[in-house]
Amino acid sequence: MCISKIKNHLSRLTKLGLVATIFAAPLSNAADKLVIESWRNDDAKIWNDVIIPAFNKQHPDIKVVFAPTPPADYNSALQAKLQAGTAGDLITCRPFDTSLALYQKGNLEKLNSLKGMENYPEVAKAAWSTDDGNDVFCLPMASVIHGFIYNKEIFKDLGLSVPKTESDFFKVLESIKENSRYVPLVMGTADQWEAATMGFQNVGPNYWKGEEGRAALISGDAKLTDPEYVKVWDFMAKWAPYMGRGYQAQKYADSQNLFTLGRGAIYPAGSWDITTFNDQADFEFGAFPPPTPDGQKTCYISDHTDIGIGLNAASKQKESARTFLTWMAGPEFAELYANSLPGFFPLANHSVNIKDPVAKEFLSWRGQCKQTIRNSYQILSRGTPNMENQLWNVSVQVLNGTMKPEDAGKEVESGLKAWYPPHQ
Amino acid sequence: MKSTTNRTMSQNHPEPQTGAPNNIAKPFPWHILFFLGPALLIYISISVYPLLDTLRLGLFSEDETGATFFVGLQNYGNLLFNEFWSEPFWNALKNNLKFFAIHMALQNPIGLLLAMLLSSPKLRLSGTYRTLIFMPTMLSVVIIGFVWQLLLSPLWGISEDFMYNIGLGNYFDAWLGKESTALITLSLISVWQFVGIPMMLIYAALLNIPEDLTDAAVVDGAKSRHVFWHIKLPLLLPTISMVSILTFVANFNAFELIYAVKGALAGPNFSSDIMGTLFYRTFFGFQLQQGSPTMGAAVATLMFLIILTGVMIYLFFVQRRIQRFQL
Numbered sequence: 001m002c003i004s005k006i007k008n009h010l011s012r013l014t015k016l017g018l019v020a021t022i023f024a025a026p027l028s029n030a031a032d033k034l035v036i037e038s039w040r041n042d043d044a045k046i047w048n049d050v051i052i053p054a055f056n057k058q059h060p061d062i063k064v065v066f067a068p069t070p071p072a073d074y075n076s077a078l079q080a081k082l083q084a085g086t087a088g089d090l091i092t093c094r095p096f097d098t099s100l101a102l103y104q105k106g107n108l109e110k111l112n113s114l115k116g117m118e119n120y121p122e123v124a125k126a127a128w129s130t131d132d133g134n135d136v137f138c139l140p141m142a143s144v145i146h147g148f149i150y151n152k153e154i155f156k157d158l159g160l161s162v163p164k165t166e167s168d169f170f171k172v173l174e175s176i177k178e179n180s181r182y183v184p185l186v187m188g189t190a191d192q193w194e195a196a197t198m199g200f201q202n203v204g205p206n207y208w209k210g211e212e213g214r215a216a217l218i219s220g221d222a223k224l225t226d227p228e229y230v231k232v233w234d235f236m237a238k239w240a241p242y243m244g245r246g247y248q249a250q251k252y253a254d255s256q257n258l259f260t261l262g263r264g265a266i267y268p269a270g271s272w273d274i275t276t277f278n279d280q281a282d283f284e285f286g287a288f289p290p291p292t293p294d295g296q297k298t299c300y301i302s303d304h305t306d307i308g309i310g311l312n313a314a315s316k317q318k319e320s321a322r323t324f325l326t327w328m329a330g331p332e333f334a335e336l337y338a339n340s341l342p343g344f345f346p347l348a349n350h351s352v353n354i355k356d357p358v359a360k361e362f363l364s365w366r367g368q369c370k371q372t373i374r375n376s377y378q379i380l381s382r383g384t385p386n387m388e389n390q391l392w393n394v395s396v397q398v399l400n401g402t403m404k405p406e407d408a409g410k411e412v413e414s415g416l417k418a419w420y421p422p423h424q
Numbered sequence: 425m426k427s428t429t430n431r432t433m434s435q436n437h438p439e440p441q442t443g444a445p446n447n448i449a450k451p452f453p454w455h456i457l458f459f460l461g462p463a464l465l466i467y468i469s470i471s472v473y474p475l476l477d478t479l480r481l482g483l484f485s486e487d488e489t490g491a492t493f494f495v496g497l498q499n500y501g502n503l504l505f506n507e508f509w510s511e512p513f514w515n516a517l518k519n520n521l522k523f524f525a526i527h528m529a530l531q532n533p534i535g536l537l538l539a540m541l542l543s544s545p546k547l548r549l550s551g552t553y554r555t556l557i558f559m560p561t562m563l564s565v566v567i568i569g570f571v572w573q574l575l576l577s578p579l580w581g582i583s584e585d586f587m588y589n590i591g592l593g594n595y596f597d598a599w600l601g602k603e604s605t606a607l608i609t610l611s612l613i614s615v616w617q618f619v620g621i622p623m624m625l626i627y628a629a630l631l632n633i634p635e636d637l638t639d640a641a642v643v644d645g646a647k648s649r650h651v652f653w654h655i656k657l658p659l660l661l662p663t664i665s666m667v668s669i670l671t672f673v674a675n676f677n678a679f680e681l682i683y684a685v686k687g688a689l690a691g692p693n694f695s696s697d698i699m700g701t702l703f704y705r706t707f708f709g710f711q712l713q714q715g716s717p718t719m720g721a722a723v724a725t726l727m728f729l730i731i732l733t734g735v736m737i738y739l740f741f742v743q744r745r746i747q748r749f750q751l
Contacts, residue, residue: 076708076715101714105490190601192691193711246578248601248692254579381712385508388712389689396692402603418508 032320033063035088037081039074040307042275046340054336055327062320082107082312089315090324093138093308095127096377102310103130103137109311111136114322116329123371124347127305131379138308139325142337142344145362146202146302149269149277151262152284154182162288166235169291173242176265184242186264187399188250195395196388198268199239201374203290204232205300210372218379220422224413225406231293233398233405240401248400256280271362274343278356287361289369299369304377305347383419390415475728481721492718499722513723515694516702517730519607523698524675526611527618531671532664534615535622540652542623543630554627558620565617569684572613576600600685603695610696614681618674622667629663630656662746669738676731679704699727 036047047066055064067088069077075098081087082102091108093099102108111117112135117125120140128138150162158179163169176184189195208214208228216222222229244250244258259267260280267273269287277285292299309328311321327333334346335353342356345363354360381388390412397403403411416423485495502509538557542550560568575581576599584596599605633656641651679700682690688710690697705713707720 079715097712097714101488104488188601189692191687192689244579246598246601249573249576249578249598250601251573254577258579377712382714386710386713389710392689392711393691393693400601400603400692402693415508 032061032317033065034090034317034321034324035065035067036090036092036309037074037078037088037312038066038068038092039071039094040092041068041070043341044068050340051333051336054332055324058327059323062323064324078102082314085314087312087314089312089317089321091138091310091312092141093128093310095305095308095373097379097382099128099138099308099310100130103135107313108137109313109315109318111139111311111325114139114325114329116326119329119348119350121347121349123373124305126378127373128308128310138310139329140305140347141307141309141328142341143303143347144306144344145271145365146198146304147269147271147287147289147362147365148202149259149267149273149285149287149358151182151259151265152286153262154180154265162286163291165294165296166291167294170238173266177242180265183244183258183264184266185239186255186259186267187239187243188247188252188255189396189399190249190251190254192392192396194252194255194268195236195399196376196391197374198270199236199399200232200391200395201302201304201376202268203235204229204375205302205370205372206290206292206296207232207235208375209298210300210370214372214375214378217375218422220420223409223423224416225409230405230409233395233408236395237398237401237405240399243399271343271345271359274356274358274362275341277358278342285358287358289365299365301365301369301371302374303345303366303371304373307344380416380420383416385415385418387412387416478721478724478728481718482725484718484721486716486718499719500726502719503722503726512694512697512702513726516697516699519696520676520678520698522607523611523614523678524672526608527615527671527675528668530612530615531619532622532667534619535667536626536660536664538619538623539626539630540656542627554624557623560617561620563617565680566684568613568617569681573600573685576609601692603692606686606692606696610682610685613685614678617681618671621670622664625663625667626660629660633659658747659749662748665738665742665746669735672734672738673731676727676734699723699730703727 044066052064052066056062065088075094078087078091087107091102093102093108099108103110114136117136117139122133124140124143125136126133128140129136154176155161158175160172160175163172173184176182187194187198205213208217208222213222213228217224240247244264250258255264255267256273256276257280258264260277262281262283289299289301309325311318311325315321329348331348331350331352334348334350337344338346338352338354338359339356342354342359343362345354345359346352354363376388376391394403394408394411398405398408413423482499483494483496484492485498486492503513504510541547542554544550547553576583578584578596578598584593587593587596597605599609637655638651641655646654676699678698682696682698682701683704686696686701688701688705690701703720703723704710706723707715707717709715
């Protein structure tokens with residue numbers, strides 16, 4: 001199996017190395033040791049201390065090892081391990097194409113018949129299904145929600161209330177800028193991804209009407225030059241005066257530190273930030289959903305399916321692995337996971353009682369607003385140029401004031417037009 | 425065995441054999457194979473083979489199931505003529521040339537200056553200075569990147585206060601974050617890190633210049649600038665040109681510093697993108713961009729060709745003209 005796979009794959013460059021790896025790797029046949037590949041190295045403690053012991057209470061015969069790789073190396077390291085036949089039995093899945101490509105290459109097992117899969121809504125499974133929706137290859141694990149986290153003490157001192165609309169939002173920012181020395185909006189553009197993820201994808205769904213707009217973009221009925229997209233960048237273009245001095249060189253970790261040190265008031269966030277802030281901030285913080293355009297009644301949030309878990313097709317212990325996955329689909333895992341990692345929200349239909357107040361706040365928006373996922377993740381980032389990379393690039397330029405909102409739309413649209421037939 | 429055939433052949437065609445020694449059977453030189461073999465084997469397997477295989481891989485393409493098929497020069501056609509590939513490619517090449525130009529303009533003169541200062545007999549503690557200046561070269565690029573980001577950070581950095589104290593506070597900016605200054609700043613950091621290498625090599629060459637030469641010149645009435653321009657510099661030129669070609673190769677293979685500071689997307693707006701980061705994105709993929717080993721191999725091949733061309737130009741036009749002096 002391993003050998004034939006190597007022949008199929010092209011990385012002859014590393015062939016010698018791979019052959020060496022195969023001989024060096026212990027061909028473990030101890031039938032009940034499962035290894036989990038993951039990029040969530042931050043979560044190792046929670047897996048080892050909470051989740052795996054809970055599983056072992058029910059299945060003491062199956063040993064589970066959580067073996068994470070740093071996030072930035074995960075995709076390439078996993079690829080190499082799969083080709084060499086040394087990858088773990090359970091594989092944490094990135095959403096959409098990265099995992100789809102693994103499935104198409106035969107690295108991931110089809111999971112349609114997995115017991116427990118029926119607990120998930122279609123929208124949760126979409127991130128790990130083939131384009132026609134027939135095959136599912138990863139079990140949805142968690143989603144992350146975007147919004148803004150704010151420093152409650154600063155808001156209280158300055159007598160501010162949470163903004164609901166776009167103009168409220170700017171009034172609050174202006175008032176922080178006028179009346180205090182705090183940084184009103186804590187975000188930098190040096191790492192680029194925040195501009196697209198915490199900026200564009202955070203506040204955008206309100207303008208393009210969530211799933212409706214996302215579907216229209218995929219079908220080609222909407223274009224990125226349309227007003228609903230340009231308005232998002234228009235909105236973001238007005239952020240610059242409220243961002244910290246030298247925000248162009250401010251990295252993600254800088255922003256996190258700036259906020260947790262109490263030097264900033266509002267932080268465009270992903271719900272995963274809650275864990276970090278709980279550890280580091282010694283003040284009370286809260287969250288509010290992205291402000292709606294003035295006069296709009298419905299709100300939309302990005303509730304992005306971010307983590308799934310699949311079964312390595314080359315695994316020698318598929319039965320044990322399926323047992324583990326079925327357990328993960330159950331209510332016990334959902335409850336444990338959601339409460340150990342506040343900010344990662346389980347996707348199964350079980351009702352989960354979340355204790356963390358800020359995570360609870362984020363989750364409550366699911367009841368008030370319509371949900372969508374990031375619009376560049378499904379299908380649209382398949383070609384060259386890559387739409388996600390372009391969104392990072394233009395969103396940064398809009399925030400830096402080096403590009404006009406209309407031009408941002410034009411640039412991304414022309415990229416999409418280059419390879420995607422519905423936009424041609 | 426071989427020698428017997430040789431002899432029979434020479435018996436059949438006796439006429440043009442030039443000299444008798446050719447006919448004497450030599451034993452096969454096993455010792456050469458024995459001594460060269462291991463090194464050759466390692467060199468071929470980890471250097472020649474991957475290089476040739478990269479050249480081969482660049483001629484292939486891949487579908488979504490991972491199957492590869494031959495496409496000839498299509499990858500190169502895309503890279504050079506399809507605007508969505510060629511624009512990043514030319515941009516990376518242009519940035520790389522700038523990166524190299526800044527290194528050449530600063531690294532050699534500063535290295536030379538430092539070496540001259542260090543070799544001055546009046547300087548005390550020269551060993552300490554030498555170690556300190558060489559220190560950054562030995563540090564990990566990740567540390568260098570991290571330290572400089574902190575130094576230059578508008579939030580926590582000390583550079584703003586420093587500039588303010590010397591009266592230049594208004595000129596401070598988020599240099600690493602601006603399109604116009606990011607690449608220059610990164611180049612300067614890189615120069616700072618690697619200036620130890622030209623300094624050391626030139627310093628070693630300076631120590632090799634016999635004092636008789638300079639003494640004789642001084643006796644003949646040469647001032648120290650004459651000694652520098654007419655005696656020391658000509659003798660240093662071979663070293664300087666060697667340092668330059670090493671810098672050229674290192675700059676066009678550079679990647680780590682940019683990746684450590686700006687990430688693989690080398691922003692803002694790809695203003696710090698060089699060949700190494702372009703290759704990384706293409707080969708390994710980035711975020712939602714899937715890696716393409718075949719296209720990556722094409723980029724790597726072009727990098728190889730650019731470096732090869734540079735080295736050839738150097739060999740034919742510079743190396744040959746350098747005069748070497750027997751000291």
